[in-house]
Amino acid sequence: MAIVTKLRCEYLENPIGLDNPHPRISWQIQSGIRSWLQSAFQIQVSPSPDFSSLLWDSGKVQSNESTHIALTELDVEASRRYYYHIRVWDKQELASAWSEIAFWETGLLEPGNWQAQWISAPLQSFPVESGQSPLLRRIFSVNAPVRSARIYVTALGLYELNLNGIRVGEDYFTPGWTNYNKRLQYQTYDVTALLSNGSNAIGAALGNGWFKGNLAWEDKKNIYGERTALLLELHVTYEDGSGDVIVSDNGWRAAKSPVLLSEIYHGETYDARLEKQGWSTAAYDDSQWEQVEVLEHTKAILIAQENEPVRKIGELQPIALLTTPAGETVIDMGQNMVGWVRFTMNGAEGQEVSLQHAEVLDQEGNFYTENLRNAKQAIHYILNGQGSETYEPHFTFQGFRYVKLTGFSEPVRLEDFTGVVLHSDMEVTGDFQCSDPLINQLQHNILWGQKGNFLDVPTDCPQRDERLGWTGDAQMFIRTSAHLMNVAPFFGKWLKDLASDQLENGGVPFVIPNVLGDEAHSSAAWGDAAVICPWVIYQCYGDKRILEQQYESMKAWVDYMHRQGEQEFLWNTGFHFGDWLGLDSKPGSYIGATDRDLIATAFFAYSTSLFVKTAAVLEKKEDIAFYSNLHDEILKAFKHEFITPSGRLSVPTQTAQVLALMFGLVEGKAKERAEKKLLELMDESKHHLTTGFVGTPYLNLVLSQIGSKDAAYKLLFQTDYPSWLYQVTKGATTIWEHWDGIKEDGSFWSKDMNSFNHYAYGAIGDWLYRCVAGIDTDEAAPGYKHILIKPQPGEGLTWAKATLQTLHGLVASEWRHREDSTMELHVTIPPNTTASILLPEAVEEGILENGKDIALSDGIHSMSHIDSGAALEIGSGDYVFTFSVPVPVQAG
Structure with missing residues (x-):
């Protein structure tokens, strides 16, 4: 029986914060039957995970489509979760079981639904030319059992968010880079588990980022604006159905952070002596903080997150500690990477260390930065001297393989340094x-x-x-x-x-x-x-x-x-x-x-x-x-x-x-x-x-x-x-x-x-x-609905293989020369798709599939011989073709 799996809404697994009023649903099929094709589907949407009631039911829809099914007849509301499941029928009208339950959750949908105000640190403490990042915070109370809580947040500049001392989410460089004058993304976070009964505190740090930081090679700044600002709403829903909305307004307070400078190109300067321990907790005393200023700025540009956010994707350990001919101490990450270095050290209060980043060493083996032009790519950290200190940047990233260390106590230990790889969190396919x-x-x-x-x-x-x-x-x-x-x-x-x-x-x-x-x-x-x-x-x-x-x-x-x-x-x-x-x-x-x-x-x-x-x-x-x-x-x-x-x-x-x-x-x-x-x-x-x-x-x-x-x-x-x-x-x-x-x-x-x-x-x-490898899609049936497998083996390779996780499922092609002048071609075609296959240079006689005559094989719809080999039309399944190829004529 077919199994409906990998349910996705707008390409995403159980997304929250969608602003699309008619999102699209996609799914895949698992089936061990060759040439499995869908004849119909049914989608149900419910307000509850037990599907005790339905908001919408497609009924049985005669269609072989399983990607980008738009829910055009469903009317959605803001800040609401929708559960859905799917079943399908095959060509024999056999129905699958209902899929596992998936969901999506709407965001605020319309700019007019925002209640919050734009807030900024006071100008007298944070003048336009200041590079120091501000901290913003406020206290609020939760006095009843919480069913759910969502934060909707964006910034002019970059933000990092904390709730009760814990970082909110795994996203970095939010809200992302857009034309901020016309489009500004906001993010949605599920913070239900971070709230506690009684007093709570929410805090945000702001960075210049692409909004007002240095961009391009002409030292341009403040391209989109001169002041960083925060816009935030926390929606709390209690078990009894009532709710509260905590918003950014003039009740928030501001203070200076230890981030003295943070620029995309130039790096970050951090003075750990200025840290405010527990600054985003309710117990912290903010009586010396200043009142924020409310800014007049449009909300009409606000849109929900559209792409995957930047996240930490992996970590690399240095492979070598070098002393260059110039006497520089350099660590080699072994890979030209993008992200930053997290490091741990002990030292005296006021001791300053720096990390400078570069891609290559020069002809003599010395640290080379001239190709960075004006970008400094440097991290400066001033210790607080309170034991072991671990640091990683906040609002900057570097492209590098080599890191020059200055000011670190001897001996330098490689295990104290870790390369953190960051990029948009796209599925590897x-x-x-x-x-x-x-x-x-x-x-x-x-x-x-x-x-x-x-x-x-x-x-x-x-x-x-x-x-x-x-x-x-x-x-x-x-x-x-x-x-x-x-x-x-x-x-x-x-x-x-x-x-x-x-x-x-x-x-x-x-x-x-x-x-x-x-x-x-x-x-x-x-x-x-x-x-x-x-x-x-x-x-x-x-x-x-x-x-x-x-x-x-x-x-x-x-x-x-x-x-x-x-x-x-x-x-x-x-x-x-x-x-x-x-x-x-x-x-x-x-x-x-x-x-x-x-x-x-x-x-x-x-x-x-x-x-x-x-x-x-x-x-x-x-x-x-x-x-x-x-x-x-x-x-x-x-x-x-x-x-x-x-x-x-x-x-x-x-x-x-x-x-x-x-x-x-x-x-x-x-x-x-x-x-x-x-x-x-x-x-x-x-x-x-x-x-x-x-x-x-x-x-x-x-x-x-x-x-x-x-x-x-x-x-x-x-x-x-x-x-x-x-x-x-x-x-x-x-x-x-x-x-x-x-x-x-x-x-x-x-x-x-x-x-x-x-x-x-x-x-x-x-x-x-x-x-x-030969994997392609038919232009007339895009998205790998009809797949082309037409490998072109050539001199220099004895085998090649590729896999591709399409929206329909896994496509694979692997060819291999064998010593007896035959070739093998392994092919995987996902259910609910078809494929055209070329067996390159295959001679007409003796083509086998999985060890038997191809004429006896299930899933082969047709075969013909053309100048470049044997052309097959097949259905879904795993296939192993074995076929003879002409023996090359030897010169002389």
């Missing part, structure tokens, strides 16, 4: 492994690049004075990121930020949230994140709502491009980053040799084509007609401008050929010549790339698509500069910004722009999953 250890390290580096840069927004780098949501980097890497983790809520939130920051004319800022100013917008391939990212999320998760949500933003970007060129269907004006950091750049330039007009027009065509597909999904008939015609005209203009009469691309670079082929801009003879030219260029470079940010993500994909997987494999396996594995052989544990961030002689490419944790080139992971 994918894994890739193969027979080559260097490729496995590359996969490791890609994953850690995502960990380090998916901290509330998709940043370019986590260490220097930047850490911004560059749109180009995000769109280049998004498909890879969706293999590794469930990034749908993460990008759903960020794309709303993009739409909110989008210019009235449709232009898209270079970074989201936009902190670079009104003129920093609308480069080709960067602004195209407005279209590419929603489409990728739709493809990977079958999430139609993100297309609905972003539709006007997508349309506005295409219209913006349409208005830009000197000719209507070419984009040949404005500033563009081009093929950023392309290796064919002119000396002294960051911009590759590929004509920027070609790149801009290519992306104009590509985004327009994706928008046409989006309009088709949403059944926007007028837009389908108009933008289909627009796309046709762009193709004509591209052909006229960039293809010679003999059918050759006029721009002879790797990136030009790649974009033309990837985006379908050439056909017939021109396509053949572009394919031939790309392979010639690969030969000329001795199977090395010359591409930059624009061309690299598509290079291997295109080589595979044109039937040149051998060229793609040769490219992958290069270990000298420039290549992915060059970085690995140089000891990289994340992806570098530059192919030669560290040169052969150990010197550095540049101090101005040389991040060693910069995920864009990690987009090769997409090819590893979709081509090497």
Whole structure:
């Protein structure tokens, strides 16, 4: 019998604080029966976990859908829990048992439901230029048994919350980074267990964060405002059904904290002598504290948390204690990581210690920080001298592998230091492994690049004075990121930020949230994140709502491009980053040799084509007609401008050929010549790339698509500069910004722009999953409803395997060469999905499944033979295919 499992509401397990009035429900099926398909489902919603009464019952709905089922007919109320369970029917009309019970809980739903006031520490004690963090607190009473208690809270700046001396929640850098003038998230916490009968105390510490702290490289501060502030409501419901609401108002009090300075880039200074023990408990005497000030600030911008919050995800122990040639004491974490160091020490009152963070050591083995530019990445701690002291920062994070210690008493013990890894708490969904250890390290580096840069927004780098949501980097890497983790809520939130920051004319800022100013917008391939990212999320998760949500933003970007060129269907004006950091750049330039007009027009065509597909999904008939015609005209203009009469691309670079082929801009003879030219260029470079940010993500994909997987494999396996594995052989544990961030002689490419944790080139992971392992989704049945398993084994690997936890369940593909000229392909297809399988190069006779003739196997719906192997259509289940492959002809 089928079992309904992994119930999710808006991708989340039992979420609280949702503001969506019609949330969507998803589930998975467990069944040992092959080709299991759902024919119907039923969802019931109840106010109680025993389902003694029902608020809503879908009845039996004839549908095979099991993801994103919107509860459109259910009317929800604010601050209320809703329980739901599900049962399903199979094709034989056999019903499953009811699932386990899950729930979601609404937040305040509307800004008008807020009762609290914005409060801030008094200006006379905390002037605008002050870096010191304030503490805010108040006492309240609980005089009856409590059924439940929820805190709804946000801040201008960052906040940490305590209740009766205990930290509230596991979230960090709340309320997250948005365009605070238009969108400000609030969080919801269940604090029922933290309340006690009688007097209670709630306390909050505030930090500058992204709201008013230093951002970007021009020393900009106070971008969104000049004063940090808190907005909080505690809703207490008693067992008798009555309740209280405790709010932030002028009854709160404020004092200075031990955090003297806290900045995202520069780190934190903490004076433990200023600690106020028990400051967030009811027994603490706050008579010397000052009254807070009430601020006038809008609540209309408030929205519930949309993405997963930043949390502590793991811990690393240092692997070595070094004394550098310069005499510096340095600990090596063994991994370029993002987060902070927690340390313990004993010392005298007033003793100051510092930790400075860096990614690499220099050519001589000394601590190197020049590539951080103006970011200090330093922690300063002043001891209180009261025994063993343990510290970790509050409102800052660092990107680092190495930590220089100053002021610590000898001997330094590695066990006193722990690296705390922080990033947005996304579910890890994918894994890739193969027979080559260097490729496995590359996969490791890609994953850690995502960990380090998916901290509330998709940043370019986590260490220097930047850490911004560059749109180009995000769109280049998004498909890879969706293999590794469930990034749908993460990008759903960020794309709303993009739409909110989008210019009235449709232009898209270079970074989201936009902190670079009104003129920093609308480069080709960067602004195209407005279209590419929603489409990728739709493809990977079958999430139609993100297309609905972003539709006007997508349309506005295409219209913006349409208005830009000197000719209507070419984009040949404005500033563009081009093929950023392309290796064919002119000396002294960051911009590759590929004509920027070609790149801009290519992306104009590509985004327009994706928008046409989006309009088709949403059944926007007028837009389908108009933008289909627009796309046709762009193709004509591209052909006229960039293809010679003999059918050759006029721009002879790797990136030009790649974009033309990837985006379908050439056909017939021109396509053949572009394919031939790309392979010639690969030969000329001795199977090395010359591409930059624009061309690299598509290079291997295109080589595979044109039937040149051998060229793609040769490219992958290069270990000298420039290549992915060059970085690995140089000891990289994340992806570098530059192919030669560290040169052969150990010197550095540049101090101005040389991040060693910069995920864009990690987009090769997409090819590893979709081509090497062969896991993909059918564009016509997105979200892995219909799965494609089409591995492309190549020279250099004897086996490869990948797994992907989709919304429907686990998908797996593992191929392995055997010594007898046969191959094995292990495949897992989850219930309620189907799949198309390619057995690569399989000869017609002797195909076995689980040791028996394939014709006798359940779950195989059809099989045919094509030039590239055997093509199968199968249902759900676990399969082991064994098949013969042609024996390579030996030379001579």
